[in-house]
Amino acid sequence: MESQFHRIRRLPPYVFETVNALKAKLRAQDVDIIDFGFGNPDMETPPHIVEKLVETARKPRTNRYSASKGIAGLRGAQARYYERRFGVKLDPDTQVIATLGSKEGFANLAQAISAPGDVILAPNPSYPIHPFGFLIAGAGIRHIEALDAESYLRAIDTAARHSVPSPLAVVTCFPSNPTAQTCDLKFYEEVVALARRYEMFVLSDLAYAEIYYGDPPPSVLQVEGAMDICIEMTSLSKTYAMAGWRMGFAVGSKRLVAALTRVKSYLDYGAYTPIQVAACAALDGPQDCVAQMRQTYHTRRDVMVDSFARAGWNIPPPDASMFAWAPLPEKFAALGSLEFSKRLMVEAGVAVSPGVGFGEYGEGFVRLALVENEQRIRQAARMVKTFLDNPANTNENNSGETL
Numbered sequence: 001m002e003s004q005f006h007r008i009r010r011l012p013p014y015v016f017e018t019v020n021a022l023k024a025k026l027r028a029q030d031v032d033i034i035d036f037g038f039g040n041p042d043m044e045t046p047p048h049i050v051e052k053l054v055e056t057a058r059k060p061r062t063n064r065y066s067a068s069k070g071i072a073g074l075r076g077a078q079a080r081y082y083e084r085r086f087g088v089k090l091d092p093d094t095q096v097i098a099t100l101g102s103k104e105g106f107a108n109l110a111q112a113i114s115a116p117g118d119v120i121l122a123p124n125p126s127y128p129i130h131p132f133g134f135l136i137a138g139a140g141i142r143h144i145e146a147l148d149a150e151s152y153l154r155a156i157d158t159a160a161r162h163s164v165p166s167p168l169a170v171v172t173c174f175p176s177n178p179t180a181q182t183c184d185l186k187f188y189e190e191v192v193a194l195a196r197r198y199e200m201f202v203l204s205d206l207a208y209a210e211i212y213y214g215d216p217p218p219s220v221l222q223v224e225g226a227m228d229i230c231i232e233m234t235s236l237s238k239t240y241a242m243a244g245w246r247m248g249f250a251v252g253s254k255r256l257v258a259a260l261t262r263v264k265s266y267l268d269y270g271a272y273t274p275i276q277v278a279a280c281a282a283l284d285g286p287q288d289c290v291a292q293m294r295q296t297y298h299t300r301r302d303v304m305v306d307s308f309a310r311a312g313w314n315i316p317p318p319d320a321s322m323f324a325w326a327p328l329p330e331k332f333a334a335l336g337s338l339e340f341s342k343r344l345m346v347e348a349g350v351a352v353s354p355g356v357g358f359g360e361y362g363e364g365f366v367r368l369a370l371v372e373n374e375q376r377i378r379q380a381a382r383m384v385k386t387f388l389d390n391p392a393n394t395n396e397n398n399s400g401e402t403l
Helices: 015-028 047-057 072-086 101-113 129-137 149-162 185-198 254-267 273-284 288-311 330-335 337-348 374-389
Strands: 096-099 119-124 140-145 169-173 201-205 230-235 248-252 323-327 365-369
Touching (some): 015 337, 047 273, 072 096, 072 273, 096 101, 101 129, 101 201, 101 230, 101 254, 119 149, 129 169, 140 149, 149 185, 185 201, 230 254, 248 254, 288 323, 288 374
Parallel strands (some): 119 140, 201 230
Antiparallel strands (some): 323 365
8 A cells, every 4th residue: 555656656756846845945044046047937917918808807708617628719819820920720629729828738739639558759858748748648758859959950850760569659859948959840831741751740849839939949840741640749837927827729730639539538628618718818919018028038048148158157149938957067077067056056046947857868858947037047146156166166166065
């Protein structure tokens, strides 16, 4: 009776629990933590979206059960977004389903399409739900190093060619969480060609489609023939600062959308109807709020890169997403990302996410979320400088040390 349940045994210890427990302990001691560790947007949801939620919630009929696959108006709004943004036409009835955020969409898609014995190709480092949703469903994961789009593409070909059994699907995530890497349409064209060659599905995570600082990221569904074998997850969480609203979508292949729809029909009645109506207002309403949030993240990115460089920690500027992916400062390389993250929090009051929490290929890096204002970012940089300049913090003292 004391042994763990089968699915729990398949999950490794959650690295972020260690960091979060330390963060909670320090905050209980009234320590001010500047938190770049959790990608939790700090900006306000645009007023016209909130007002639509309130207006709809006042109607008694909207407090009843909703539709598991999303109300028709919301699915139509998402289809209009795809046509406007990507030039992709979708049938709202058969190619669009609303999800409780992209995370829930991935988890239930894994339950819908995979079984013990199936193999999924997943990027590493990666947002945890990409591999672990399938592990919970009983499938096997082949982790592929994915520090940039080109190396990931080459590795997909090699892995698919040598996997036994042949992979069921490959996961893509660009702009990437956690690495903030981007890809172009040619990448997707080659991924779709590989998927056809090896008879795989393509599962695309496009949650950061609207947070970019150069060219707008493409959709895999822009590739000719992709609609037959691809499904793509998007989310309103970061685009409209609606993370707690839990509103996302899965669109694309009728077969995959139908499978997800059937599983979800047994599990939930969809998001609260007023949230879905407000989501329509987000997608169909004025988009200047999106541009303003994008500019805020862009400014924060520049402030972080500049101020941390002055502090002695060079952070590569991300091309997209609300994250920066940074190698450990050289003098801390031997410490590892988890111990470095703990030490940084205790001694400098700055929280980051250890790269190893996103997979073994994330070791040697940390992820920083752009969720603190410019003043707090500069304050963090000053604290980081003091931490880095401390003579006690040397490779000799850091190597193998734990907190």
